[in-house]
Every structure is written in C-alpha cells, then in structure tokens.
Amino acid sequence: MDRVTVFNQYLRKKGLKSTSQRLIILDAFLNSSSHYSTEELYLSLRKDHPRIGYATVHRTLKLFAECGIAAELNFGDGQTRFEPVHSDHHHDHLVCTHCGSIIEFVEPRIEHLQHEIAARYNFTVESHRHELYGRCAKCV
C-alpha cells in the first residue's frame, strides 16, 4: 500500500486532520534519498515553504514514525534522523565518520544469527540497531 495512503488512513483512524503542511512535509520526506534530521528537513523545506515551522516538521516526522512509514535512526551525532521505510526489505547502515555519507546494506545471514542469539537468552526481539562506522571508499 502506498505510504501516502497509509499516512492518510492513520490520520483518519486517530481523528487527526489532513493539513497542507503535513502533506508538503510528507512529499518532501518521501522524495528524498537522504537520511534527514528534523533540522535538515526543516532547512530544506524553508526554501519553498518558509512559513512551515520547525515544531511542525518535528511533530510530523514523529507522526510518520508512529504510523510506520518512517524509521528513526541515531548515528551517535546527537541528532535523530528519519528514513522512509520500504516494506519489502530491511537494511542496516554503514556510516562514514569522515564525510557523513550513509550506505545501506542488506545481509540476511546476520538477521538469522540475531534470531539465534535472541533464542540463546530467551530474549524476544522487538527491534535492533546495527551500524558500522568508519571510512567510506571516497574517504580512505
């Protein structure tokens, strides 16, 4: 199902309203390849929509995360980042500590080992975080 539809259905289910700001932010968010922080998306939006405030961007990104169309990321730089969720595959991240670029990777064998470890400790996994930090090919 389309992520715009997911968002609108979530709004209706929760008795929330569909506003122009929310739709503008959703559009900008989905059509970006970046892993935006609130600050970065706010600044990017300000070019075309200077009336949209920081608080609105922040609240809307939290809404995206609540309804499952965005994932919250934290790469240890003190800022929460958001990325659009693709329902078809899960991925983790390589983070370049030099230029800040982010590479996504998929590795089912690691996912499998995670389940194995959880079972070892009778642990029920709800989510996980897996990031490799270092130098990307351009920054060696």
Place this chain on the structure above:
Amino acid sequence: MDRVTVFNQYLRKKGLKSTSQRLIILDAFLNSSSHYSTEELYLSLRKDHPRIGYATVHRTLKLFAECGIAAELNFGDGQTRFEPVHSDHHHDHLVCTHCGSIIEFVEPRIEHLQHEIAARYNFTVESHRHELYGRCAKCV
C-alpha cells in the same frame, strides 16, 4: 596490560596529571559491573567522595574512552553510558526495553560477516554498534 597502567601511560603521554579524583573515578569505574552513565557514576561516587564534581566525572569518563579503556554506549534513552573494555573479547548487547537490563553477547560469525560487508563497499571499519532491543526472559 593493566587498564590502570594504560590510563597512567596515556596521562603521561598527553602531559596530563594523575590526580586523586581521576584514580578514584577509575577505581570505581573498573570495579563496577554496570553500564554507568555519567549521572549514575557521579551519584554512586558521591556517597564516599562528596567533593568530586559532576564535570570531573564526565571529563574523566571521556578520558577513559579516549585512551581505550572505556567504550561509550548509547541505548537510545538519551544518556551516554560507559563500560570497561576487556581487550580479550568483543561483545555486543541485548537491551531489555522493559526493565532496562543489559545482556552481553559474543558472536564471531557476525563479526566475520561485518568484515565481509565492509569489503563489499570498500569501507574501512573503525567501530560498530549492534544492539537487539526487546523483552528479556524475566519480562516476557
């Protein structure tokens, strides 16, 4: 090599001084099994050493991380935690989202796959983060 020695050598190399506060904090840090935040270690120390300030605890923990005898952890609760580094083995964490307990796990096969992934992208790994969040056996 002893971690106390590592710390003292680091201090000397950097022209820093070996003070009673630093040694007290180091002792408390190494003899704990916890994953302390600055706040928690500060409060714990205050019982026996009420004159040691928060800023000193904070600065000293950062020193530990700099010289490699402590690792900084961040489990998404908004506080940075520190744990003593055991040079002989690397581990990652299971974090219970209900009771906050932390289980350490070791899985060389995942470490191996990480290297494989890094090579795939010509990426030089400096560090990594791998945490599974969910319910521990007691909290199911």
Place this chain on the structure above:
DNA sequence: GGAGTGATGAAATTGACTATCAAAAACTAA
C-alpha cells in the same frame, strides 16, 4: 617560597528535543 602548569568544581552555556498557547485552519452537521 614562588612561578608555571594543569585540574577541579560550581555555574553558565549549548544544542536537540518537547511543551505551551493564542491564532488559524480543518472538519461536521444542519
């Protein structure tokens, strides 16, 4: 003892995030 260097700790600052609130906009039902 005195000068020089770095450390300490109380307090102030920073920065990301969250809460507040009056005004504005979106929905709802007649």
Place this chain on the structure above:
DNA sequence: TTAGTTTTTGATAGTCAATTTCATCACTCC
C-alpha cells in the same frame, strides 16, 4: 454555506544531558 467544534500551527519558552567557562586549587620544579 455556515456556525460550531476540534485540531493544528508556529513562535517561543522550557527541559535535560552534555559541554564549556572561569576562578581557585594542587602539584612540580626551580
């Protein structure tokens, strides 16, 4: 459409952990 109700917006203020500042303090080496 319109009046009434509810939610949203955006500027601002507040919160909290992390960090910095700065006036002493402690140590070392003449």
